[in-house]
Amino acid sequence: MAHNIIKNSRNTKNAPQNLVSTQSVAFSHYNNISAQLPLDPNTGKMVIGGIKEQTTQCLNNIKAIIEKINHTMDDVVKIHIFIKDISNLKIIDEVYKTFFNDILPTRTVAVIEALPDDDALIQIDALISNGDGTAPQQPCALIKVSRNTDNAPSDKMATQTVAFSHYNNLSSQLPIDFKTNEIINGDIKAQVKQCLNNIKTILHSIDHVLDDVVKTTIYIKNVKDVYIINNVCNTFFGDYIPARTFVVVEDLPVGALLQVDTVVSHGDGTPPQLPEDSRLLVIEASNSVNAPAVPYSHTVAFSHYNHISGQLPLDPKTLTVVDGYIQAQTKQCLNNIKAIIESVDHVMDDIVKVNIQLKNIQDIDLVDEIYTSFFEEALPARTVIGVSAIPMDALIQMDIVVSNCESTPPQ
Structure with a gap:
């Protein structure tokens, strides 16, 4: 590959402007989209209404950014949704699914204490595929590969793993038993192990292993659990320990004590990349x-x-x-x-x-x-x-x- 791939930073007037971030930053085969609040781009003010209207506005802002760079919502690989109240999730999901025509992307949902605007109930960011790449790479029709396994917890609003180019992005895994699709009984140590075993199962289903993980973001309800989680996590990895970030949240789906968001290397790439060139x-x-x-x-x-x-x-x-x-x-x-x-x-x-x-x-x-x-x-x-x-x-x-x-x- 070339040593001078160019970072492509772009903004559109059709989404809210922010002087301290760029709306979309593309590099190689991915685009990183800044978190979008439910702001009307014409007025810069919060939209009128409740969680339904705010969710719609966040997603419309993301859609405007994506369409400005000649992409569609079905190019989204990963979504992070930060909300103020877990009871709003059902309404959010009803709006969310209408923005996609194809298979849903991977997803993380977490309840947090505050958002940059006091009146906001929700904030959403996104990672999208970038088949055209950034200069001097030539555009290519790379295929987004979305997969699920029956041996890990299912989620109607997310795909377990979405691969594109040389990365796999997994939906955040909760400590759920795939057989019952319910949270397991047990303390933080047991829940960490269940999350990691779910990740391990998903990776195995696509011919990968835990040592292919490059980054985990661990959402926790009690900051005092960090030490225990580190000790358990590190027993699951052999060759090296992936990069890691802890985020303290107010609540998580199904009342879990934690969830684990994972980014995985994908050396075999996605078609039409040739495996012998990249694995x-x-x-x-x-x-x-x-x-x-x-x-x-x-x-x-x-x-x-x-x-x-x-x-x-x-x-x-x-x-x-x-x-x-x-x-x-x-x-x-x-x-x-x-x-x-x-x-x-x-x-x-x-x-x-x-x-x-x-x-x-x-x-x-x-x-x-x-x-x-x-x-x-x-x-x-x-x-x-x-x-x-x-x-x-x-x-x-x-x-x-x-x-x-x-x-x-x-x-």
Whole structure:
């Protein structure tokens, strides 16, 4: 592959404008879509109505962004839905399914404490396939491969796994027994094991293994469970530990204590890529001494992307949260990210997507003042949520996805 694949950042007036993020950032065979609030793009104000109207507006905004770059909603590979009330999910689903004509994408749903607009009940971001690629790649009709297995929990509103190009995106797995399709009995340790066993089963059904995982995002209801979850998770992996981020939520579907969102390498690619050209791509996991040590990888590169673990505002030497308020903590998070990126010969402007968790959503303006100073070119796509807790009692946490133009080598 070429070493100068170009990151393509684009906006449309048909969706709400945001000065601190780009609506769509494409690189290689994927497009990252910034989280969309239920804002009317003409007025910049919240739409009138309840959860039905707000869900419709969020999805219309995503649709407008996607159509502006000559794609359709059926090109969506993954959706994240952040809501304020789990009881709204039935109404959300009724609206949601009307936006797709083909097989539904993979999905994550979580109830969070706050959204960037106080009046918002929902926020949605998306990852879409990009068959045309980014320059200098030539367009190709890559096929999105959606699959389910009867040996893992089923969800009428999501596909278990959607592969496109060199990545597989799995729907978040809850601690559900596939035989009963109900949550298992047991404590956090038992629920972690069930989530990971469900993921393992799905991967096995598509001829993959857990060591093909590059990133997990773990949504938890109790921040104190992080230590237990880390210990259990790490027993499931052998060759290396994937990148990882914890997100504290207020509620999850079926009353679960956690759910696990997974990104998987897909060396065999999707048609018309030839398996013999791609199946031996190498996963490169690495760590930097200039970023805080964690019990998982700082960064995991595969094909044309790098996935960076959630970064807390920790001093890498003392492993304690830095002194100061949100400004100091924001700067430390970004410096940790910068150190990891530079350790693998990349720069901040190679970032395509940023996810930010805030203990106090009202801090967003102070965060943005510092955040924007770390970039020189077009800002990445972005999702911001408010949470009730962050590991180590931090005020902020960030994780990112980075473009990897040099790709990873074949074995």
